[in-house]
Amino acid sequence: MIVPVKKARVFVLEEHKNELVRALQKAELLMIIPAQSSSADVTEDNALLQRISKALSDLNRYGKKKSLFEHQEVTYERFMMEDEAQERLLDSVETNILALNTASTKIKKGKELLDKYYPFREIDLKVRDLKQSSLVRYHIGYIKEENLEGAIEYLNKNNVPFEKLAKSDYGSALLLASYFEEDETVINKMANYSFADVDFPDVDISLKDYIAEIEDNLQIEQAKVIEYQENLKLLARSKNQLSLMYDRIQAKIDCKSITFGKTERSFFLDGWVRSDQIALLEKTVASITKEFDIEFSEPGEADLPPTAVKNNKFISQFETITNMFSVPSHKEIDPNPAMAIWYWIIFGIMMGDIGYGILMLILFGLGLLLIKPKGAFKKLISVFFYSGITSIIAGILFGSFFGANFDLGALIGGLFGQQWTSVLLNPVTDPLIMLGFSLVFGILHIVNGLGFKMAILIKRKDYVGAIADGLSWILILVGLVFVAAQMVIWSSLVVLSYIGLGLAGLGAIILLVLAGRKSKNIFGKIFGGLGALYQSTSYISDILSYSRILALSLSSAVIASTMNLLAGMIQGNIIGIILSIFVYLIGHIFNFAMGMLSAYVHDGRLQYIEFFGKFYEGGGYLFEPFAIRLKHINEISDLREERR
């Protein structure tokens, strides 16, 4: 049912503004309409939010990621508390991350240097002496292995002193010395042998000591990295505190972003409130200050109020299906109560298996218990959970348990020595009867939709329209069901057929007479009527669309029994039996998943196109009161209890 919303304007004095916003955020009663004024500056808070967000994602690498089953709850008081420990935590996470990054960079650089100079570690001469030699120039560098021989020959021939050092990935390391005057020629020649000169490091000590120093530094930095990582692992344990801080800062930003309108002496806040929560809103504001005023008004013509939908626990879960199509507009009849029942039943018939139904109950029941989802996702899971019940019922009526024949009635009857059966209809063996049932089911669904259309038209005082567009088709469709029932089931009751034809005829006459009522001239009236009868093609296609109920229940049943058949075929010996378990598992999981997907999609389609197409307009938007938005924390415990 759709609860009407009212426009509220809350006046308070300046000094109570902040308190009011906090209280409203806590109470979740008012959907605030932003005023046309600039809001407070939240740049600083947003920067803080960014920092926390980064720290949280950094910590994810060092601690366990929050598992799906972890549930973080705090009290409102704890949530709102500005905690210095949280800030210290954030600071120390950042310091550690920064230090860790610095150390890692140092290690990376050290390793590069080591890589470059390690083959020269045997040179026990001070770099300063090598650089400042008065007669010769020293070179260190690498030469490719295949050119080594030629280069050595050249060096020997020209009496250039050199020393061959260790090999590395770059080639063989060489140290050579040449007189200043010959230097250019030697180096040019050596370059032809692919000798690559390496600069001396800018140090005074020997290369040997330099390498040792780098190695020492590396060890120190590596020890530091381990230390910082340990620190971070320790800090990651209190990650919840940062999550809490994130959500608190977000709530703070949300409060600050609220803009008030201004009168001469006071400030006011506009918003939508559910008409059944007006007293609560007054109470909430009164708890802040005595100096306030609230004006309530009906939404005006120009306003587009949000839609507040209120249903019982069962129906409300199915609202998510309707909202996916479109949120009802505030003036409409709430389609959810009827839609929920139809969706629930059709889903069950499409799954049509006791085993799959039980699986749905267990799987989605556990999901609700352990994951504790929120919002639209929770509703969807609940829809699947509830549909498990109808799947079991449909499974009992179809006599199917994981694709195997299973007659619950016979089982219970056996206990009492009776010949009972609970199998009304097996879609695999009697597809025609099941088809008929699906179509009749569809007609009832459509008639229900037309009934809503009539109700809407009557509410708008368009009585002729209600009869012409709603009643006429209801009569035709119900009449046809009567005729079909006489022909298929009760062939002796000919009177049923006459009643049916009478109803259908009456409907057709109403349609012919009234459908062209809006045209001015006689031709328009006649063609309007005939045109309306032509609509019957669209009704036929709508009704035939319900054959998918048969097709889906058939396909899930047949694939399930095919899997059983395949598994049964290989159960020759012990290995076969073990293999067959895999066939059962994989086959049924696959069929279950595809069946769920198909049922979800096609059940939705039947609601959206065949059912909603008859009456539903939608186009509204949801009533979402100003509230604390929780991203990391699951719940604020005492608020939940208050709302009960």
Next chain:
Amino acid sequence: MTYGLVLSIIGAALAAGLAGIGSAIGVSIAGRAGNGVLAEKPDLFGRILVLQALPGTQGIYGFLLAVLILQKVGLLGGTAVALTDWQGWAFLGAALPIAIVGLLSGIAQGKVAATSILMTGKRPEMMTRGMTMTAIVETYAILALLVSILMYSAIAI
């Protein structure tokens, strides 16, 4: 093995084969779009996988009818029935609706699924609407399956 039996096998082969090809092409069209979106938004994997799987149903329908035919003619866990020529032709005919419509609708549905995936990439909250759009193509595969099954169950052996 009779001529009729061979025809029924060809029917089963066409149902599973053509509808399977349709689905394979369909999911590949959708999968290509999906990979493109995933490169930018890896978190959408779950939603996109669901959309990609939608054109896969035609293959299942074809498989379903193939198994039904093989079972009825006794080639799956039973003794083969000596079908007459006409019965064989009838099975072949019954396989055609889902074989042909499965092939073509699978491809067509793949294209819609691909655009739904692109839409989901831009606006993840619109995913279920994309699903509905995609599912509407499947209606005709379902009708074809239905006709195939009705024909199939009408064949007396």
